[in-house]
Amino acid sequence: MNESEKLFHLYLISDSTGETINAVAKAVCARFEGARAIEHSYGLIRSSKQLDRALKAIESAPGPVLYSIVQPELSSRLEEACQSFDIPCISVLDPFVTILGSYLGVGLRGQPGRQNPMNKEYFERIAALNYTVSHDDGQNQHDLEEADIVLVGVSRTSKTPTCMYLANRGIKAANVPLVPGVSPTDDLMSLTKPLVIGLTASPDRLVQIRKNRLLSLNETGETDYIDPSYVKEETTEARRLFARKNWHVIDVTRRSIEETSAEILNIFQSRDEQEKGAL
Structure with a gap:
């Protein structure tokens, strides 16, 4: 690992398998120079009890949240919790690149396709x-x-x-x-x-x-x-x-x-x- 590389926790939360937000996260994170995400994936989140485990992890190691949840009560609860933790909470339909760029404070990579490097x-x-x-x-x-x-x-x-x-x-x-x-x-x-x-x-x-x-x-x-x-x-x-x-x-x-x-x-x-x- 590059010692100058900025590590950050990134939470991917979905009420389905999580494949979509995993792909989005890889594509977006690949555009930032000098930063690497430690990903935490939580799939099939369809009840408050299931969401509790993810929120506990977020609280213990804060980091941005990318989510895809249909139920309004669950998404609202997730957004409110993240607001109290003072961390970004981003729907897959939101301008994720802009928000994550503001959070990281690092430059964008100009090279496309960096989500699949031979690393x-x-x-x-x-x-x-x-x-x-x-x-x-x-x-x-x-x-x-x-x-x-x-x-x-x-x-x-x-x-x-x-x-x-x-x-x-x-x-x-x-x-x-x-x-x-x-x-x-x-x-x-x-x-x-x-x-x-x-x-x-x-x-x-x-x-x-x-x-x-x-x-x-x-x-x-x-x-x-x-x-x-x-x-x-x-x-x-x-x-x-x-x-x-x-x-x-x-x-x-x-x-x-x-x-x-x-x-x-x-x-x-x-x-x-x-x-x-x-x-």
């Missing part, structure tokens, strides 16, 4: 993608301890696409399938460093997805893989495992990959904040 973060993202690809579908479980996040679940619970999405955010994500009749490995069961999250879905939804998968492979025979009673037992056993290990559980039945990933990142950041607070 340390870029290479960390590539490393995360390489790790995720080599640890897909239960591969290379001997070094799962090196992962940031490990997703566990029965077949067709969106483990792989979710891991790839997380990897594109610089997260080393691995996934391990739960196979009926096969015990989880000791490598998985003994994890201490990674955040382990169990993904589940309704049996009816899983049966539908699995049938579509078999049709795409020109497989038309009846198997336990799509038998409703077997699938229900699979999901029940998975939930029992998650409960025994006290792993976080996310039901992906009605969630997009982006929504699931946003929730995982919320849990990951919350754990990181708790660990830092305990130091």
Whole structure:
């Protein structure tokens, strides 16, 4: 890091996945010379309780807020809190460049496209993608301890696409399938460093997805893989495992990959904040 570089906290708060404001933040921050943002993302903020965690973080380490929230009561509360903290609170429709420029007091960069530089973060993202690809579908479980996040679940619970999405955010994500009749490995069961999250879905939804998968492979025979009673037992056993290990559980039945990933990142950041607070 350049010693003359000005660091500042930047909070990105959204009632959706946060992808839009993340993109806006990168594009805007790239235009300022001599400053670098420490980003804090809070997605799926749809209640006062969920907003409380973000406000607590803002109060402890103040910095500008970029937000996208539809509910007037939540956006008003966020703006009022930021006003009391004496920090800018900017809607995605506001002139963010002007306000942030005033806050930072630094010059603008004239070079476009600086939001995607080949810097340390870029290479960390590539490393995360390489790790995720080599640890897909239960591969290379001997070094799962090196992962940031490990997703566990029965077949067709969106483990792989979710891991790839997380990897594109610089997260080393691995996934391990739960196979009926096969015990989880000791490598998985003994994890201490990674955040382990169990993904589940309704049996009816899983049966539908699995049938579509078999049709795409020109497989038309009846198997336990799509038998409703077997699938229900699979999901029940998975939930029992998650409960025994006290792993976080996310039901992906009605969630997009982006929504699931946003929730995982919320849990990951919350754990990181708790660990830092305990130091």
